[in-house]
Amino acid sequence: MDEVAESLDALARHRLGGTKISGLTRLTAGASQEIWRFNVIANDGETPLILRRAPGGIRVSETAIGPEIEAALIQAAHAAGVPVPIVRWVLTEEDGLGRGYVMSCVDGETLGGRIARGETFAHARTVLAGQCGAALAATHRIDPDAFPTLKRLTPLEFVTQYLDAYRATEWPRPVFDLAFRWLLDRCPAPPESPRLVHGDFRNGNIMVGEDGLRAVLDWELAHVADPMEDLGWICANSWRFGVEAKPVGGFGLREDLWAGYEAAGGVKVDPDRALFWEVFGSLRWGVMCSGMFTSFRTTDPVVERAVIARRTSETEIDLLRLLAA
Secondary structure, eight states: OHHHHHHHHHHHHHTSSOSEEEEEEEOSOOSSSEEEEEEEEETTEEEEEEEEEOGGGTOOOTTSOOHHHHHHHHHHHHHHTOOOOOEEEEOOGGGTSOSEEEEEOOOSBOOHHHHHHOGGGTTHHHHHHHHHHHHHHHHTTSOGGGOTTSOBOOHHHHHHHHHHHHHHTTOOOHHHHHHHHHHHHTOOOOOSSOEEEOSOOSTTSEEEETTEEEEEOOOTTOEEEOTHHHHHHTTSGGGSTTOTTOTBTTTBOHHHHHHHHHHTTOOOOOHHHHHHHHHHHHHHHHHHHHHHHHHHHTTOOOHHHHHHHTTHHHHHHHHHHHHHO
């Protein structure tokens, strides 16, 4: 804590237009990145900011794009009309904080259960699905050629990637086997125009206020693929937080999501293609959960990894319901 505070004090003076910082707190949010909140003190008052950095400043997951590209993506998203925090500074080696970036602090709620069920967000839930659709349409307008290092994946390559990850767990799960067969039998052709997709757009990775969507967060899994992937992922039951009747994040209907997407310039949604990606989303999360136990036992022995690993069985139930519908 002291080392981070000292480095942020220097950053405030040299890069952030202040004299020092106050109120440094590490937040519990962020499963794969460190999130710190602090205030920059200047002559005209205090400005709350957020530091998002790699764990310890150096460890970046193999599946993540890295904080530097993530910061560039957020800047591109802002230019495209996506509600996002404003990136204030991308860390350099001289800053002494490792890899990460500083961004504006957006007020609101990120806890999915509160967004889906809390009385405070009753009005927000009436508009949120459409707002999410509009945000995804804007996201998919970002030029993927501006980010040549991002992974490019066809639907078949994506399914195969997770099939390989599932087999690597060496723990047979008949429901997963059935779901992979279902996906392989119905795998759509690559889209004519692959788009930049967020990759993890869901309840829990959005900032919501009483008025609805305020910011799209956590861009570390962005890649170039079928834009329908984003629309299916947010509908996976794992992100409904117990409100199963509202498939879009526990707060809205698919039809409202799709209408918001199309009205904001997104391509016309094919319900069958969207269903494919919803099934894939549930299976993808299941495979990710089942792989958490290995992480817990080896490289990242935190309780959160073990807790997430236990959720694998939930996705098996979700998949059986989807495949039987």
